[in-house]
Amino acid sequence: MDTINIVDVVAAIIERQGKILLAQRDEQSDLAGYWEFPGGKIEAGEAPERALCRELNEEMGLTDLQIAEHVATSTISQPARVLSLQAWRVVGFEGEIQLRCHSRFAWVSPQEASDYLLAPADVPLLDAYLQRSLKKG
Numbered sequence: 001m002d003t004i005n006i007v008d009v010v011a012a013i014i015e016r017q018g019k020i021l022l023a024q025r026d027e028q029s030d031l032a033g034y035w036e037f038p039g040g041k042i043e044a045g046e047a048p049e050r051a052l053c054r055e056l057n058e059e060m061g062l063t064d065l066q067i068a069e070h071v072a073t074s075t076i077s078q079p080a081r082v083l084s085l086q087a088w089r090v091v092g093f094e095g096e097i098q099l100r101c102h103s104r105f106a107w108v109s110p111q112e113a114s115d116y117l118l119a120p121a122d123v124p125l126l127d128a129y130l131q132r133s134l135k136k137g
């Protein structure tokens with residue numbers, strides 16, 4: 001019987017002045033050219049919030065994340081694995097964005113994010129974020 005490889009991943013929906021951050025995957029990445037909420041794999045035994053801080057520091061040079069709450073989890077089945085992607089709302093950070101794993105970034109309104117070619121696992125996270133925003137608004 002085959003064992004299913006589940007990969008736990010975190011993503012940050014970073015808010016600033018009514019906009020959210022999207023980053024475009026570079027040419028060396030899976031899904032090159034797709035836009036995503038930045039983040040990465042959770043290491044064994046690592047808390048999701050800790051993984052988010054580590055990944056955003058490694059990928060973008062950001063520190064001192066102010067993590068507000070978990071937004072949603074998206075699960076995507078791929079041929080060799082299952083991705084379980086947790087999105088966390090981030091309301092502040094220190095540092096200037098550096099493009100270490102991405103080719104571009106953009107601050108967009110949550111509604112405009114739907115116009116970008118989002119990685120498939122990120123689409124349900126944006127939907128959940130938009131639903132949450134509507135309930136608050």
